Amino acid sequence: MVNLTIDGQKVSVPQGTTIMQAAATVGIDIPRLCYLKDINEISACKVCVVEIQGQNRVVTACTTPVQEDLVVYTNSPKARSVRRTNVELILSQHDCLCATCVRSGNCSLQKLANDLGIYDIPYERDVVDMPWNQDFPLIRDSKKCIKCMRCVQICDKVQKLHIWDVQNTGSRTTVDVAGNVTIEDSDCSLCGQCITHCPVGALKERNDVPKIYEALADTSKVTVVQVAPAVRTAWAEAFNLTPEQATEGRLVAALKRVGFDYVFDTCYAADVTIMEEGTELLEHLANPQDHSWPMFTSCCPGWVSYVNKKYPYFVPNLSTTKSPQQIFGALTKSFFAQQKGLKPKEICSISIMPCVSKKREAALFSMRSSGTHDVDIVLTTRELIRLLRAEHINPAYLDEQPFDNPLGQSTGAGVIFGATGGVMEAALRTAYKVVEGNEAPMDAFVDVRGEGDEAGRKVRTFKLGGTVLRTCTVSGLGNAGKLLEDLKAGRVQYDFVEVMACPGGCVGGGGQPIHDGEERAAELGSKLYALDSERPLRQSHLNPDVQALYKEFLEKPLGEKSEALLHSDHVKEHNYQ
Known part of the structure; x- marks a missing residue:
């Protein structure tokens, strides 16, 4: 000492x-x-x-x-x-227009300058403005960069994508995309970790809130919004709501107050995802010679992008099941549209996600199974908060409202999708029922939860019928890259692998509220598991609305209609309209 x-x-x-x-x-x-x-x-x-x-x-x-x-x-x-x-x-060397900065009130530099009583700058101003594609989901504002190197280090050391690098020297030192390429041509997965670790407003998501106002003002459109599970863990903190006040019902009420026609729960689509992906896994196990191993989950668009760009060798291993966001969008413009007597183009499909990569996923050409974009607008959790503030909505004074139906009811299995290990556990709960014929104990698969070993992996073995299933869950793209290298070299073998691009899962996503210097994924993930334990139904296959969907519309998992609407081969990952 x-x-x-x-x-x-x-x-x-x-x-x-x-x-x-x-x-x-x-x-x-x-x-x-x-x-x-x-x-x-x-x-x-x-x-x-x-x-x-x-x-x-x-x-x-x-x-x-x-x-x-x-x-x-x-x-x-x-x-x-x-x-x-x-x-x-x-x-x-900083653009000090704080009133028009997305980080105003939550900026480490702004707070520090205020604490030091700096009201005048005695030095000559020299602010560098570098061009950037303002349509790209991730926006970099060079005028606000303070050369702190956080974005470089988080991308290099944690995600290991090496997107950012130092440019120039001396007073002209700045940060830009590495390799002298544009951000569009880089390997960026849009995980958004550089955004959440930036202390100022130099990095942010593309602002899609104005598109919301356009949609709400268009009387020819029916606005349908879905809310991802991880969003409910963090949206209310900006309004200082107590845990008792920060309910799903108040979130629904706030969105209704904004003016959306229908508010649904993405957890419903997560339950559908399990029906498709779980059936896909069982089909792979029944016919191992016809498939590449292991089978990877495909719920995380940052992960899917990473595989396409860095390890195309493993693209055939990805589950063909779309993410819950895109499944919901496809069902909204097919099943829901049919029930309401609407055409797909008459619906504006909106999703609220903890993720920046979802903005790009929604724009992919392969995500137009309804004939138009299945999801039209994607907002991050931060954009949701800005929207509610712009509308002067105080959720504390709202009465709770339920999610709308028929796409609103969900199970605990759908809720835990937002935490690392959640997709794996949800899939195993249903796969066990299909294979064994009875429900598994609710604590049967809790060992897949959490951050894992030094390599970020949680490796477990389970018995399904006469089959021994080797599972692995991992979060963070740096950890995922090491896993893929080990798989390719034959050092490890698994049957089913869940990967989340962001450390800790979607709860630690690049679109979540920013708390400088804090890593809150574990804390927020525990909230999802608490919600799971409170749900009356905790297995996706027990969701009566999902059962009705298959009976009335899809017929069966991996059926012809399901394949057309809810699956993708991921080959068109880079194709946009």
Whole structure:
């Protein structure tokens, strides 16, 4: 242990601890912009400077290890002066139009400047504006980039896609797409982790809220909105609702207040997904010689994109079942349209997702089974919050309303799709019933939940009839890449593999609310499992609305109509209209 003094407080910490970490143990929060624990510890911003007694120069707290008997001042006149100057220099190269910034009120630089009392910038302004395709689902605003390197590091170290890199040198240093290519031609999967780890508004999703207002104003359109399971874990925090207030019913009521005609639950489509994908898995197990192994889930568009771009060798291993978003869109413009006597083009199909990659998925040419785009507009959870605020809606004062029918009823199996391991567990609950003829105990497959081992994998073995099923769940594209390399080399063998592009699953998605420096996927995932435990029905095959769908419309899983509407071979992954 090393003993030192920080701001007059005695501190004892293990050798190798940084000054920043040591200060945190006694409740002293040293300001910083670039720091991300274990990911970005490079002191790029120079904001975390502190003074050490007896030394002439200030040092960066995030990279300086503690030493015995050090006396540290985190906010001395010298440290505060240098910190202020460094922030002023950052602001001199930053577009400070906070009132029109998507991160206003949730920006680390804005808060830091306010805390330091910076109201004027004494240096010449030099803001660089680089061109960007404003139609791409991910938007980079070079005018707001503070060169903190977080996006580079999260993409390199966690997702291992290496999309971003440093360009130029000196005062002209900035970040841009690596390899001298455009973002459209890069391997970007649109996981959005660079967005959620950016401390300012330099990265954001394309704003599709104006399209919502156009649709609501079009009297010839019937607006149908679906809400993904992970959205319900985080949407209400922006309105300071208690857990008791933050219900699905209030979310439905808020969307109704906006003016949408029908509000449905994507969990219903998740139940349909299990009927199709679970049947697909059982068909693979029955005819192993006809298929590539293992079978991969295909619910995550970031993962599907990743396989297409980085490992096309494994595309045949992907389940052909579409994601719940696209299944819902296809059913909305076929089954629902038929029930309501509407033509597909008379419906505006809207989805609210925790994901940026869903925006691109909806635009794929292969996702037009109804003859038009099955999903017309995709909003992230953050865009939903901005929409409700724009409409001056306070959900706390709304009475709860149920999801509409016939696409609104869902089971607990559909709810847990938003957490890593959820798709796997939901599929196993139904596969067990089909094979064994009776329902599995509700705790039979809980071992697939969670983050997994050092490689990010949860590997388990289950018995289905006379078959031993080897399963693997993994989240994060960096972990997925290592898994694919091991599979290709023959180092591991599995039968069924679930992959989520975002660490922790959809609850940690790139479209979720941003809490700088916090990783909240595990906390939000536990909310979904709590909702699952409260559901009266917890297996997809028991959903009466899904049973009615097959009886009245689809006939059977993997049937002719199901194949036409609910499946894709993923070969057209890059084709847009």
